[in-house]
Amino acid sequence: MTSYQLKIQTIYCGDNIKMLKDLPDESVDLCYIDPPFNSNRNYEVFWGDVQEKRAFNDRFGDAKAYIDYMRPRVNEIYRVLKKTGSFYYHCDWHASHYVKIMLDEIFGANYFRNEIIWKRTAAKGLAFRSLPNNHDSIFYYTKDEKFTFNRKYLPHREEYIDKFYKQVDENGRRYQLTDLTNPNRDRPNLTYEFLGVKRVWRWTKERMEKAFQDGQIVQLKPGSVPRFKRYLDEQEGTPLDNIWTDIQPVQSQAKERLGFPTQKPVSLLERILEISSNKGDVVLDAFCGCGTTLVAAQKLNRKWIGVDISPTACRVMGQRLYELYKLREGKDFWVDDLPKTEADLRELPHFEFQNWAVIALGQLTNMSGIPNKIKSGDFGIDGKLYPVELEKKKKEDKDLFGDIDKYYPVQVKQMDKVGRPDIDSFQTAIRRDGRIKGYFVSFDFTKDAIAEIRRLDKEGEIEIVPITVSSLLRAEQYKE
Numbered sequence: 001m002t003s004y005q006l007k008i009q010t011i012y013c014g015d016n017i018k019m020l021k022d023l024p025d026e027s028v029d030l031c032y033i034d035p036p037f038n039s040n041r042n043y044e045v046f047w048g049d050v051q052e053k054r055a056f057n058d059r060f061g062d063a064k065a066y067i068d069y070m071r072p073r074v075n076e077i078y079r080v081l082k083k084t085g086s087f088y089y090h091c092d093w094h095a096s097h098y099v100k101i102m103l104d105e106i107f108g109a110n111y112f113r114n115e116i117i118w119k120r121t122a123a124k125g126l127a128f129r130s131l132p133n134n135h136d137s138i139f140y141y142t143k144d145e146k147f148t149f150n151r152k153y154l155p156h157r158e159e160y161i162d163k164f165y166k167q168v169d170e171n172g173r174r175y176q177l178t179d180l181t182n183p184n185r186d187r188p189n190l191t192y193e194f195l196g197v198k199r200v201w202r203w204t205k206e207r208m209e210k211a212f213q214d215g216q217i218v219q220l221k222p223g224s225v226p227r228f229k230r231y232l233d234e235q236e237g238t239p240l241d242n243i244w245t246d247i248q249p250v251q252s253q254a255k256e257r258l259g260f261p262t263q264k265p266v267s268l269l270e271r272i273l274e275i276s277s278n279k280g281d282v283v284l285d286a287f288c289g290c291g292t293t294l295v296a297a298q299k300l301n302r303k304w305i306g307v308d309i310s311p312t313a314c315r316v317m318g319q320r321l322y323e324l325y326k327l328r329e330g331k332d333f334w335v336d337d338l339p340k341t342e343a344d345l346r347e348l349p350h351f352e353f354q355n356w357a358v359i360a361l362g363q364l365t366n367m368s369g370i371p372n373k374i375k376s377g378d379f380g381i382d383g384k385l386y387p388v389e390l391e392k393k394k395k396e397d398k399d400l401f402g403d404i405d406k407y408y409p410v411q412v413k414q415m416d417k418v419g420r421p422d423i424d425s426f427q428t429a430i431r432r433d434g435r436i437k438g439y440f441v442s443f444d445f446t447k448d449a450i451a452e453i454r455r456l457d458k459e460g461e462i463e464i465v466p467i468t469v470s471s472l473l474r475a476e477q478y479k480e
């Protein structure tokens, strides 16, 4: 039995196996996860650049490793879920069948509620000699028989309305006439004459008479079978089933898009939260990427907890919550365990370090630090600083990762001392990019490197601003 205090409105930066262990038993109402398939390359998968091109044997090996990796984490999630809690596991064809078996073992097959098929609208290219895979699977389990479940309805489709709601009354309301007779012929207490017609009716005579007085029952001509006027605007819609085709993936032009290919649409998470939680409930996402679940939870007045192993993801989330809801880190929400010392930063995978540095530099300079999405082919430029605020650009609907015309290139080196040759090659990269100023981040710079920077500056052609990791860390501490 673990019992710690539950800290809500918190993003934990770290491996969720450790973070989950710190959460109290039975403290979460709803957990959604969308883990990367290739678990050995977690850091990379946030950036979505893993191509699936391997043979089946490899995949089978991966699937086993993946399940071995996920099982202890899902066990922890099971422990922290309340008895009335629900769990949603988002995956796709790579591992869905293995995942289902694991979840049946952990939750019990009887507590499997649905496999939700989320159809992505556009298939990813034509597969060679097979059909394109075009859906994700979301497995839905509950911990027990008593659980939160709010049924959802979708608006009727136009064709359905045209086909079934043909009549329009004097007030312009659409309706259809529906049968009032009882399919069960053996109901003596419901067998009587109404408006001169003897039938087995659905309702009691009193209810029928009341509905008739209220104008809800019509008889088109004397002797014809009375029918019920079902108004379209009184219907809730079509009950939502497990095939979801009406939610678009985050398109390249979408306003909510942050540029991470694994980002899920907020409307998908809103739907899940509405079905399986109520206002004030605690929602957990233990693989929360750019924080889509947290955004949906905030929007729907749920409490939330997010976990991600990538410091970049944790920062992106913080930024997103500020931009959307003006939530301030340290006041309205907390980010725990971000790398805080030089030693922490030395430990980060190189790509994560680059991202950390570019984003932190943005904060230091009051610009928008946008790391490169791809890891290679950047010709010495690891990110860009835009001198306009992220928010403003978003309002103008500009693609943050596109080549908008004013930015400063950033180079990041996770090394003790940057030397003169590094400065020279950055200078070439800046020129090639058609810029005149750039920022260089590292742990330190040699005297030669600094002299070279001064010389370039004096020549008046290229300005390189050297930034040490310790100054970025100090600026962060000061900010807090």
Ligand SMILES: C[S@@+](CC[C@H](N)C(=O)[O-])C[C@H]1O[C@@H](n2cnc3c(N)ncnc32)[C@H](O)[C@@H]1O
Pocket (backbone or CB within 6 Å): 014, 015, 016, 017, 034, 035, 036, 042, 043, 045, 046, 262, 263, 264, 265, 286, 287, 288, 289, 290, 291, 292, 293, 307, 308, 309, 310, 313
């Ligand atoms: C597919 S993405 C999630 C995307 C998210 N649903 C969204 O809409 O932004 C998976 C995330 O899991 C994170 N991750 C991978 N392994 C992890 C672990 N062991 N603990 C915590 N987070 C992890 C990755 O950094 C990545 O951001």
